[in-house]
Amino acid sequence: MKGLGRRVAITGYGVVAPCGIGKDEFWAGLLGPGLSGVDKATVIEPWDSSPYYQSPKEARRADLSEQFAIAAATEAIEQAGDLGLDPARIGTIFATGVGGIHTLEEQVGVRIAKGERRVSPFLVPMIMANAPGAAISMRFGLQGPNETICTACAAGTHALVYAARTISWGLADAVVSGGTEHAATITALAGFGNMTALSSTGVSRPFDTDRDGFIMGEGSAAFVLEEWDHAVSRGADIVGEIVGGGSNADAYHITAPSPGGVGAIACMNLALDDAELSPGDIRQINAHGTSTPLNDASEAAAVSAVFADNPVPVVSTKGVTGHALGAAGALEAAAVLLSFEHRQIPPTANTKVLGDEMTIDVVMGEARDWEPGPTLSNNFGFGGHNGSIILSPV
Incomplete structure (x- = not known):
């Protein structure tokens, strides 16, 4: 990155997506058939949280936007290996568009049907846009800058660029970054549909002459970004570089x-x-x-x-x-x-x-x-x- 002095290596990444969970399945999905049908969204079903949470009770206290982020970050951090850094020099800069909207919609329904006292005490920490990044920081003991980017559909890219600059500027030596989303609620889809943004045919056709709107997706991808010289010195497998x-x-x-x-x-x-x-x-x-x-x-x-x-x-x-x-x-x-x-x-x-x-x-x-x-x-x-x-x- 121009004039900033420190190069930024990517030493690990993980993926949770409707077309595949984990990097290998994700790639196979990208080479496979596209979305089709009448649904306005493609979701991750079935989703198994058990590899990432100690109990179903613990998982229920995390919106799926957070669960997807934890799963992607786990794969990324396992690939990167031991960074050998002071935890205070490892940051978490993550992105989302809307946060825990599924939990919010569900709990609004609970309040209407059963009253205020039945609303979950975990509502607020589950719907916060910063919950996924905070969960990654706590799960892996990352004590550096912990910030959330929330710029709609540009958020994932903004988070990665900002994370890279944080390393280039010397404010951290490594950052776990990426984005996560679980937003295909009935109400959200109704809103997108009523603004005619969703495909009426249920098919996503980018750039095609018959394109008629998008299909909602969900998932997460996480990356371990690391100061280049440190990654080289510890013998890390560098899989790419953020250059601008x-x-x-x-x-x-x-x-x-x-x-x-x-x-x-x-x-x-x-x-x-x-x-x-x-x-x-x-x-x-x-x-x-x-x-x-x-x-x-x-x-x-x-x-x-x-x-x-x-x-x-x-x-x-x-x-x-x-x-x-x-x-x-x-x-x-x-x-x-x-x-x-x-x-x-x-x-x-x-x-x-x-x-x-x-x-x-x-x-x-x-x-x-x-x-x-x-x-x-x-x-x-x-x-x-x-x-x-x-x-x-x-």
């Missing part, structure tokens, strides 16, 4: 992207500048690609503008994962690392025909072999929040 990031605001509309993708263009350029790279250095783009008409048109226009002289393969994984809101950027970063490992770019599931306005190279049909190189991942959230991150193979 960008963050800005459209300052235009609460839900619609700025016309022509102006904010997205600026955000991608900020990330390139931070990484000291040119558009010609980027070898893959993992797009926000939600399957909504406005987002995909705006993002495609932005990518076409930034990479006009250097076309880059583009993929959206949301045809398989659904849109996991605040966890989306983290899940997509995990997909990028797996793409490095397997030397393939997964296909954009369900996408078959691009409209004439889509002047980008969308990977469709089957995985594409590639030579891994710097990869840009985008996430754009309601409120005009934009985030871009650049990851590089080792």
